[in-house]
Amino acid sequence: MPEFFNVRSPSQAFDDLRPHIFAISERETIPTTSALGRVIADQIRSPEDLPSFPKSSMDGFSVRARDTFGASETLPAMMEVVADIPTGAESDVELSVGEAAVAYTGGMLAGNADAVVMIERTQPADDTSIEILRPVAPGENVVNEGEDVRAGDLLFSPSHAIRPQDIGGLLALGITEIEVLRRPRVAIVSTGDELVPPDVSPPPGKIRDINTYTVAARVAQCGAEPVVIGLAPDEYEPQLQAARRGIQSADALVFSAGSSLSTRDMTADVFNQLGNPGVLLHGISIKPGKPTIVAVADGKPLFGLPGNPVSALVVFDLLVAPTIRLLSGASSPPTTNTVEAILTADIPSESGREDYVPVTLSKSDGQARATPVFGKSNLIYTLVNSHGLIQVPADSGGLYAGERVSVNLY
Amino acid sequence: MPEFFNVRSPSQAFDDLRPHIFAISERETIPTTSALGRVIADQIRSPEDLPSFPKSSMDGFSVRARDTFGASETLPAMMEVVADIPTGAESDVELSVGEAAVAYTGGMLAGNADAVVMIERTQPADDTSIEILRPVAPGENVVNEGEDVRAGDLLFSPSHAIRPQDIGGLLALGITEIEVLRRPRVAIVSTGDELVPPDVSPPPGKIRDINTYTVAARVAQCGAEPVVIGLAPDEYEPQLQAARRGIQSADALVFSAGSSLSTRDMTADVFNQLGNPGVLLHGISIKPGKPTIVAVADGKPLFGLPGNPVSALVVFDLLVAPTIRLLSGASSPPTTNTVEAILTADIPSESGREDYVPVTLSKSDGQARATPVFGKSNLIYTLVNSHGLIQVPADSGGLYAGERVSVNLY
Numbered sequence: 001m002p003e004f005f006n007v008r009s010p011s012q013a014f015d016d017l018r019p020h021i022f023a024i025s026e027r028e029t030i031p032t033t034s035a036l037g038r039v040i041a042d043q044i045r046s047p048e049d050l051p052s053f054p055k056s057s058m059d060g061f062s063v064r065a066r067d068t069f070g071a072s073e074t075l076p077a078m079m080e081v082v083a084d085i086p087t088g089a090e091s092d093v094e095l096s097v098g099e100a101a102v103a104y105t106g107g108m109l110a111g112n113a114d115a116v117v118m119i120e121r122t123q124p125a126d127d128t129s130i131e132i133l134r135p136v137a138p139g140e141n142v143v144n145e146g147e148d149v150r151a152g153d154l155l156f157s158p159s160h161a162i163r164p165q166d167i168g169g170l171l172a173l174g175i176t177e178i179e180v181l182r183r184p185r186v187a188i189v190s191t192g193d194e195l196v197p198p199d200v201s202p203p204p205g206k207i208r209d210i211n212t213y214t215v216a217a218r219v220a221q222c223g224a225e226p227v228v229i230g231l232a233p234d235e236y237e238p239q240l241q242a243a244r245r246g247i248q249s250a251d252a253l254v255f256s257a258g259s260s261l262s263t264r265d266m267t268a269d270v271f272n273q274l275g276n277p278g279v280l281l282h283g284i285s286i287k288p289g290k291p292t293i294v295a296v297a298d299g300k301p302l303f304g305l306p307g308n309p310v311s312a313l314v315v316f317d318l319l320v321a322p323t324i325r326l327l328s329g330a331s332s333p334p335t336t337n338t339v340e341a342i343l344t345a346d347i348p349s350e351s352g353r354e355d356y357v358p359v360t361l362s363k364s365d366g367q368a369r370a371t372p373v374f375g376k377s378n379l380i381y382t383l384v385n386s387h388g389l390i391q392v393p394a395d396s397g398g399l400y401a402g403e404r405v406s407v408n409l410y
Numbered sequence: 411m412p413e414f415f416n417v418r419s420p421s422q423a424f425d426d427l428r429p430h431i432f433a434i435s436e437r438e439t440i441p442t443t444s445a446l447g448r449v450i451a452d453q454i455r456s457p458e459d460l461p462s463f464p465k466s467s468m469d470g471f472s473v474r475a476r477d478t479f480g481a482s483e484t485l486p487a488m489m490e491v492v493a494d495i496p497t498g499a500e501s502d503v504e505l506s507v508g509e510a511a512v513a514y515t516g517g518m519l520a521g522n523a524d525a526v527v528m529i530e531r532t533q534p535a536d537d538t539s540i541e542i543l544r545p546v547a548p549g550e551n552v553v554n555e556g557e558d559v560r561a562g563d564l565l566f567s568p569s570h571a572i573r574p575q576d577i578g579g580l581l582a583l584g585i586t587e588i589e590v591l592r593r594p595r596v597a598i599v600s601t602g603d604e605l606v607p608p609d610v611s612p613p614p615g616k617i618r619d620i621n622t623y624t625v626a627a628r629v630a631q632c633g634a635e636p637v638v639i640g641l642a643p644d645e646y647e648p649q650l651q652a653a654r655r656g657i658q659s660a661d662a663l664v665f666s667a668g669s670s671l672s673t674r675d676m677t678a679d680v681f682n683q684l685g686n687p688g689v690l691l692h693g694i695s696i697k698p699g700k701p702t703i704v705a706v707a708d709g710k711p712l713f714g715l716p717g718n719p720v721s722a723l724v725v726f727d728l729l730v731a732p733t734i735r736l737l738s739g740a741s742s743p744p745t746t747n748t749v750e751a752i753l754t755a756d757i758p759s760e761s762g763r764e765d766y767v768p769v770t771l772s773k774s775d776g777q778a779r780a781t782p783v784f785g786k787s788n789l790i791y792t793l794v795n796s797h798g799l800i801q802v803p804a805d806s807g808g809l810y811a812g813e814r815v816s817v818n819l820y
Contacts, residue, residue, distance in 0.1 A: 155791075
């Protein structure tokens with residue numbers, strides 16, 4: 001098993017994998033109102049001008065701007081108010097010289113008006129007239145036809161992931177359905193003779209399977225669809241069958257593969273059976289998470305995650321999460337949720353290996369503080385009782401109490 | 411309408427509102443596997459020890475530690491291998507002096523073994539014997555019974571929001587159902603005579619409603635359930651009826667209320683009819699978003715958001731999102747997604763008012779740069795064509811090109 005000792009860093013491992021991963025090409029048409037987080041398949045151009053008519057952006061009076069030129073507090077321009085155009089109503093008024101129409105925010109102007117005087121810049125003169133105290137320029141306090149977007153404008157490029165305001169932007173133009181890429185599906189297999197499903201009381205020597213469900217929850221958080229294949233014992237044929245079911249029903253496969261040497265070898269053998277090029281690497285220079293396997297079977301990425309929960313989560317975030325992003329076709333950078341904090345204790349580390357250490361966060365004197373949790377990485381409550389992870393870079397011999405660190409929140 | 415000019419800052423506004431908001435008390439029992447993001451209702455204690463038996467954390471040999479004392483490369487301890495205890499199997503072996511049993515990561519030890527020697531610290535002697543090259547201490551390479559958690563330990567306090575590893579931690583102990591707080595429901599009403607539903611082609615003077623759907627998407631992003639009530643015209647009775655339907659079916663109400671003076675007044679009147687204490691404040695010292703109304707009706711928070719989309723989003727994030735968090739009962743801090751960047755242009759601002767300016771992000775020379783988008787806040791594509799918002803603090807006269815700023819990503 002010489003390749004196990006030829007270890008790569010997590011980012012090198014991802015570089016090895018990246019050329020084999022392609023965005024999902026299948027598409028589906030969905031209502032725009034349900035498209036949050038989905039990835040746009042084709043470019044979208046505007047079918048019309050937005051707004052479709054010039055709108056007032058203030059409460060006041062629509063006017064012909066030239067009628068206000070020279071107006072001042074001492075010499076106001078007197079205007080006759082000939083109409084009131086409510087918001088939402090069509091205007092059928094044309095102004096003559098010295099005439100104005102009441103305008104509302106979002107409402108139409110009079111037909112030949114080209115500006116709006118804010119109500120605060122006017123005062124009533126008599127029942128039907130106002131005095132304008134300052135001139136307005138043409139276009140002032142008006143949102144012009146097509147000022148937001150014009151018919152034919154590029155609205156969205158392919159690969160854009162939809163945010164709340166994008167839903168609004170599409171609906172504003174009447175685009176109530178869009179074509180998006182199918183969400184990636186990730187199959188999950190947990191292997192090990194010691195595992196029973198979580199609703200079974202384990203007999204002596206056995207434990208409940210948890211990685212299936214922590215991995216499924218992370219897959220869902222990444223915007224993909226988890227496909228739970230179930231448990232497989234430490235035997236080659238059942239594992240191969242489970243893996244085949246996984247890649248038939250999904251775009252990627254995660255094996256929570258146990259950490260003993262024999263089970264790691266079996267996972268590598270299974271992955272090599274599934275397609276080409278097979279296992280890319282076996283082991284990465286990281287703690288915890290070293291016994292990780294990365295493979296590709298005919299375009300589908302396969303991951304053998306270490307069985308212990310801390311390692312599985314660390315490796316998921318470094319390799320599986322960015323893979324899901326590539327599969328999803330989303331072009332935007334991944335969102336990271338980090339907090340800057342002061343480290344409260346030294347963290348020793350070996351140079352040449354990235355370490356990931358769970359920390360708890362607390363606040364004192366208005367300053368966030370990160371305290372390392374040096375629990376064993378095979379204890380799930382090490383993760384439960386912490387708020388995030390900090391990375392000790394490979395080129396450092398450790399971190400010191402008092403250093404400023406960046407905590408990746410779960 | 412004097413209260414409109416007695417403006418509060420966004421954080422003062424939230425301070426005014428906070429004493430009126432209580433976490434939802436209704437509970438529901440759901441499968442643990444579906445609990446991601448949900449808020450735990452009661453404290454949860456462990457029903458059992460985890461692990462339930464001492465486990466090996468290495469591949470190697472379980473031994474009685476005292477049998478290895480004094481072992482070295484030059485004077486190895488010879489041990490008879492009397493059993494092989496596969497992972498998942500119950501051990502029925504007791505070791506005598508000088509005996510060892512093959513142990514696997516995650517597997518049981520021999521009955522009276524108290525340590526595991528890593529396979530790398532042994533060498534085969536003959537077919538049934540090994541040489542141990544280093545001593546082990548009692549407990550070495552063993553995860554003890556109850557080392558992760560003990561029966562009766564507090565696992566989770568009420569108000570904890572479930573993360574992927576928490577699902578694992580619960581399932582590891584056989585807790586397959588949990589009691590959680592009901593998700594907050596937020597009713598949404600868009601008002602305005604100018605609005606038509608997005609699937610209707612608007613006649614002249616009218617526009618498609620978009621705020622209902624951008625707000626609904628943000629509500630969903632915050633982990634709450636949007637309840638779309640629909641459109642109401644600029645008339646008191648229909649708005650009151652829509653608002654009543656909203657607070658009957660939800661825990662909070664958002665009115666996307668238009669920005670003209672008359673519609674703001676109507677929203678305030680409607681809110682004052684719904685319950686006590688009614689309108690808390692009308693207007694906040696922020697741009698965009700000044701014409702915001704905050705009210706409470708018999709324990710239910712009510713928000714009148716400005717009709718224009720940029721303002722609505724800014725105010726949602728400052729007031730509605732933290733309100734949803736309080737309603738949800740979650741104790742953990744809100745997650746924020748920010749990027750540090752260098753500002754590429756000056757942003758003038760008035761002191762005494764918080765400004766929020768959309769920016770686009772780009773990278774040059776390895777440095778993130780934020781470029782202000784000075785679009786009008788009533789253009790939805792100002793938001794669509796930007797990546798996040800920066801805040802210009804109230805006590806500053808603006809920000810300068812070259813300054814380091816923190817961008818809140820959408």
